[in-house]
Amino acid sequence: KNQVEQSPQSLIILEGKNCTLQCNYTVSPFSNLRWYKQDTGRGPVSLTIMTFSENTKSNGRYTATLDADTKQSSLHITASQLSDSASYICVVSGVVDSSYKLIFGSGTRLLVRP
Amino acid sequence: DAGVIQSPRHEVTEMGQEVTLRCKPISGHDYLFWYRQTMMRGLELLIYFNNNVPIDDSGMPEDRFSAKMPNASFSTLKIQPSEPRDSAVYFCASSLGGDGNLNEQFFGPGTRLTVL
Numbered sequence: 001k002n003q004v005e006q007s008p009q010s011l012i013i014l015e016g017k018n019c020t021l022q023c024n025y026t027v028s029p030f031s032n033l034r035w036y037k038q039d040t041g042r043g044p045v046s047l048t049i050m051t052f053s054e055n056t057k058s059n060g061r062y063t064a065t066l067d068a069d070t071k072q073s074s075l076h077i078t079a080s081q082l083s084d085s086a087s088y089i090c091v092v093s094g095v096v097d098s099s100y101k102l103i104f105g106s107g108t109r110l111l112v113r114p
Numbered sequence: 115d116a117g118v119i120q121s122p123r124h125e126v127t128e129m130g131q132e133v134t135l136r137c138k139p140i141s142g143h144d145y146l147f148w149y150r151q152t153m154m155r156g157l158e159l160l161i162y163f164n165n166n167v168p169i170d171d172s173g174m175p176e177d178r179f180s181a182k183m184p185n186a187s188f189s190t191l192k193i194q195p196s197e198p199r200d201s202a203v204y205f206c207a208s209s210l211g212g213d214g215n216l217n218e219q220f221f222g223p224g225t226r227l228t229v230l
Contacts, residue, residue, distance in 0.1 A: 041224075042223060042224070043118075043205050043207070043221030043222055043223055043224055044157070044205075044221050045221070046218045046219065046220075049218065089156075089157060091157075099169070099170050101159075101170075102159050104156055104157045104158065104159075105156070106156045107156060107157075
C-alpha cells in the first residue's frame with residue numbers, strides 16, 4: 001500500500017534552535033519527493049523537490065535529505081525563526097496504473113517560540 | 115502575476131444546496147489541480163487537468179462532485195447537492211508541466227467551505 005508517514009505530528013522549539021522533521025514512505029515505484037510549507041490559512045508553498053538520484057537539496061535555511069534505499073527523507077531547519085511556525089507536508093509521487101499519483105503525508109505542525 | 119486566484123474565499127451554505135468554487139490559474143500554466151484539505155484526512159488530490167482536459171479524476175469522492183475547465187484561464191469545482199461532510203478547504207494549484215517534469219505547483223489561497 002502506498003503510504004507516507006511523517007513524524008513527529010507536532011513540535012515546539014525555541015527560536016534559534018535547529019530541528020529535523022521525518023518522512024517515511026512506501027510508495028513504489030517512486031518518482032519524486034516534495035516538501036511543502038503551509039502557513040495557517042494559506043496554501044502550501046513548495047520548499048524542495050528531489051528525485052531518487054538526489055541525496056540533498058537546500059533552500060535557504062531548509063535542507064532536505066533523501067535516502068531512496070531506506071525510503072526516508074528528512075527536512076532540517078537551521079537557526080529557526082518565528083516565521084518557520086507552520087505545517088510541513090511531505091508528498092511522494094509515484095507511478096500507479098501508468099499515471100502519476102501524489103501521496104500526501106499528514107504533516108508536522110511546527111511552533112517556534114521566542 | 116497575481117498567482118492562482120480562487121473565489122470565493124469563504125462559503126457557507128446549507129445541506130442540499132449547490133456550491134461552485136472557482137479558480138484562475140497562473141497565466142501560461144498548462145496543469146491545474148484541485149485539492150481538498152481536512153483535519154481528518156489532510157490534503158487530498160481530487161482531479162487534475164492538462165491543457166483543459168481532465169487527466170485523472172480518481173480522487174473525486176463521489177458523483178456529487180464535478181469539475182470543468184472550459185478554457186486555459188478558468189476552472190470550476192461543483193458540489194451538488196452539498197453535504198456537511200463536504201466541509202473543508204478546497205485548494206486550486208497550477209504548474210507549468212506535469213509532475214513528471216518536476217515542476218513546482220503554485221497553490222491558491224483556498225476556499226473554506228462550510229456546509230450546515
